[in-house]
Amino acid sequence: MSVDGLAPRQRLAAYAGVARVQLRTQLVYRGDFLFRLLGLLVNIYMLRLVWDAVYPASGTATGNGGHRIALATQIAYVTLALVQNWLLNSGGMGFIPQRVREGTVAVDLARPVRFPSQMVWAQAGAVAAQLPFTVVALPFALLVGGARPPASVGAAFGYLLSLLPAVLISLLLTTLVQMVAFWTLETSGIFVIHRFVQQFLAGALVPLWFMPGWLRVLAEWMPFQATTYAPVAVYLGQAGVWATLGVQLLWCAVLLMLLRLMWWRALRRVVVQGG
Amino acid sequence: MADGTTAANPIPRRRAYRLLLGAALRAQLQYRSNTLLTLAGGIAYQGVGLAFVSVLVGRFGAIGGWSLGEIAFLYGLRVTAHGLWMIPTSQLFVLDLTIRTGEFDRYLTRPAGPLMQLLSREVYLATIGDLLTGVAILVAGASQVDLDTSPGALLYLALAVVGGALVEGSLQLAAASLSFRMLSNQSLRLFIDGIMNNFGGYPLKIFPSVTRIVLTFVVPVAFVAYLPANVLLHRTGELALAPWVAWCAPLAGPLLIALAYLVWRTQIRHYQSSGT
Secondary structure, three states, X not given: OOHHHOOHHHHHHHHHHHHHHHHHHHHHOHHHHHHHHHHHHHHHHHHXXXXXXXXXXXXXXXXXXXXXXXXXXXXXXXXXXXXXXHXXXXXXXXXXXXXXXXXXXXXXXXXXXXXXXXXXXXXXXXXXXXXXXXXXXXHHHHHHOOOOOOOOHHHHHHHHHHHHHHHHHHHHHXXXXXXXXXXXXXXXXXXXXXXXXXXXXXXXXXXXXXXXXXXXXXXXXXXXXXXXXXXXXXXXXXOOHHHHXXXXXXXXXXXXXXXXXXXXXXXXXXXXXXX | OHHHOOOOOOOOHHHHHHHHHHHHHHHHOXXXXXXXXXXXXXXHHHHHHHHHHHHHHHHHOOEOOEOHHHHHHHHHHHHHHHHHHHHHHHHHHHHHHHHHOOHHHHHHHOOOOHHHHHHOOOOOOHHHHHHHHHHHHHHHHHHHOOOOOOHHHHHHHHHHHHHHHHHHHHHHHHHHHOHHHHOOOXXXXXXXXXXXXXXXXXXXXXXXXXXXHHHHHHOOHHHOOHHHHHHHOOOHHHOOOOHHHXXXXXXXXXXXXXXXXXXXXXXXXXXXXXXX
């Protein structure tokens, strides 16, 4: 591929174009938003009630790191984590499999920018389309669930800073899972598994501090927690900013390499279907 | 005519359903590796919900006084009812799609009922994963709570599962019927499914009373698993309702599904071909 033929500026313009197309595609279906929003709010409300019910009457519980977690902190965690996970995973995961099955992947391959980058940017466009919805959803979510101010000014900045790698890791993960389409044409099964395993190990339902030891270790060694748990834990002052950012950047590097490797293997397997 | 055929319906209903379903199943099994993964997907979907509950109970001891075994039993009852309903009816989820693409026109011209043809257009194997997970959780829970295994109790359990399946089904059928006017209402049905999935597996007594009333009389989640589980676990004493209401919970299913079918019959009259 003639990747080197493009100036960085041209390449960026190409990526922005790919992202824009996905953004528009997603916005066509905004009619479904109301029920998706209601679904999210019901989910947050339910989790709040359940945490209310299980929490000790004293209003605090000990996390497995030894610190006390107040009920209000726990509910703020659940609210923020669910909204964030919702934003990152509402973009759908359809386009690589669809393009492989319909043969349009041939067009993507002929473009002068790398295919994996195209796909990551397309996914970014799909997630960006969810942003306005998330902005609308957030106040309702905080009302139904619960809100807490950030633990400190540093935690607030740390949260915003750690959101960037969190988004990138999430985009890389969804793209990697979609790449499976090059090996098996039907992918709905893998997507469903990814959706739920990701949600759980990301800490969207239970924060890592309440997971039993072995599960916590498993979650810590997986990239999913870096997308949801890590930023929210920083916000609430339950995790250090720099350590969190370090782990996140490490995952970005690992996943980028993995995507390269997988793409290199996939290229040898591409079967362009039909005309 | 004998065996229920008429000039307009020359093929007996049961035979038509069997033929269509067989074809759908064969089509689905063409993608062998995906078949297994789809099954695993159904298991992951329900498994994550249970994993959440068991982490909670493991950390905090009990939920609303229900032990892990009791909650697993309740949770399993809900998921089993869900799986039982979903296996034959997963295609209700794409009713709006078949209307938009004009596929539904075909159902009206063929010698079989449109609802039957819709339901047999594809078999979604993840639903079998749902059922397997449900039964596994139910059995695991039952073994922890030394359930009454007299024939009477087991019969009640079976009726409760079928009744629960029909309760959930009635909501989905009624919501799907609105597709004839709304053209796109998949998110409404996912929303209902979300409520069932979110609240169905918990002892409802942990929720505030307004929520409990909504989940009993507006969206009848309580009738799917919570009320029959109270009966089977001898916990009717903690209910705000009279115990006989809980005992009669399996009757809600047949009643509601009949109502939902009426909704289907009235809504299908509003069908307008998309012309494509």
